[in-house]
């Protein structure tokens with residue numbers, strides 16, 4: 545028997561990517577609303593309460609509204625928006641960053657899909673904090689660049705209409721909506737200084753955490769850092785730890801896929817460290833993670849339909 549899935553916001557950037565990944569699968573039957581019906585509350589309420597799993601690909605307010613429409617105790621939700629990512633009664637949908645992450649998602653009825661930037665940040669730092677190499681009181685910073693599809697339909701129209709920029713730093717007032725999510729799920733006491741930028745490329749993402757070795761607990765070596773990352777992510781999954789020493793990285797490296805690659809660079813003389821993740825904001829940063837969570841919740845192959 546296939547799992548019935550309703551995608552609310554299926555005509556948006558993330559919704560379309562999820563549809564593509566589920567297309568042709570026989571273990572999942574997908575429903576969506578078209579035309580005027582897609583914003584009709586009665587039609588949405590009906591669809592939401594008739595699906596095994598609802599995937600919300602909506603702005604935050606519309607996502608909250610959709611959750612309030614649920615009357616069927618059987619209905620399970622994956623919310624791709626920011627609305628519930630730090631809500632204690634929701635399960636954070638990043639199976640790889642905690643040893644029991646997949647088990648928790650498998651049993652959950654409310655799963656919040658991680659944000660694209662937090663996906664890179666948390667993959668790099670959460671294992672190091674959990675294993676005691678980075679203290680919880682660390683004062684971190686995150687430099688990150690996203691493709692313009694990260695801003696959804698409105699930003700795609702802006703950049704493709706010629707009003708974008710080759711490289712646009714933003715969130716200059718430091719209050720970006722992803723900071724609480726990064727802080728809570730990393731287990732940090734203080735929010736990192738988050739410095740995001742948009743590049744004039746459709747998709748892809750580079751997320752970097754620069755560190756001095758002095759940030760780490762006394763005696764930590766580069767081999768310890770690499771060892772913790774290698775132990776945290778099993779080969780064959782979506783999160784890969786690069787073993788090489790590349791001279792450059794590209795925002796395109798994992799674009800068009802659902803994987804994420806983690807890099808750790810060290811300089812012995814200055815004792816400086818650069819931890820860098822490459823991913824696709826629409827892949828592991830959104831639609832790929834949503835489909836992975838759906839697979840886990842439904843007891844299917846976690847990687848079914850994903851682009852490795």
Ligand SMILES: NC(=O)C1=CN([C@@H]2O[C@H](COP(=O)(O)OP(=O)(O)OC[C@H]3O[C@@H](n4cnc5c(N)ncnc54)[C@H](OP(=O)(O)O)[C@@H]3O)[C@@H](O)[C@H]2O)C=CC1
Pocket residue numbers: 552553554555556557558559582583600601602603604606624625626658659660693694695696697698825826829830
């Ligand atoms: N783009 C990305 O890289 C990522 C996005 N996300 C999150 O995913 C969610 C969706 O983002 P994205 O796909 O980029 O956004 P888009 O702007 O591309 O799409 C949003 C969709 O929501 C629909 N919508 C808006 N308001 C309502 C409403 N009141 N009722 C029903 N439908 C509504 C829109 O409908 P219509 O088609 O009628 O306009 C549209 O289809 C957001 O919360 C975003 O933060 C998360 C990670 C990454």
Ligand SMILES: CC(=O)N[C@@H](CCC(=O)OP(=O)(O)O)C(=O)O
Pocket residue numbers: 624625626658659660661690691692693694695699721722740741742
């Ligand atoms: C380039 C760009 O504008 N990106 C978006 C984040 C996209 C995203 O991940 O949205 P979620 O908050 O749902 O995670 C931003 O910074 O607001």
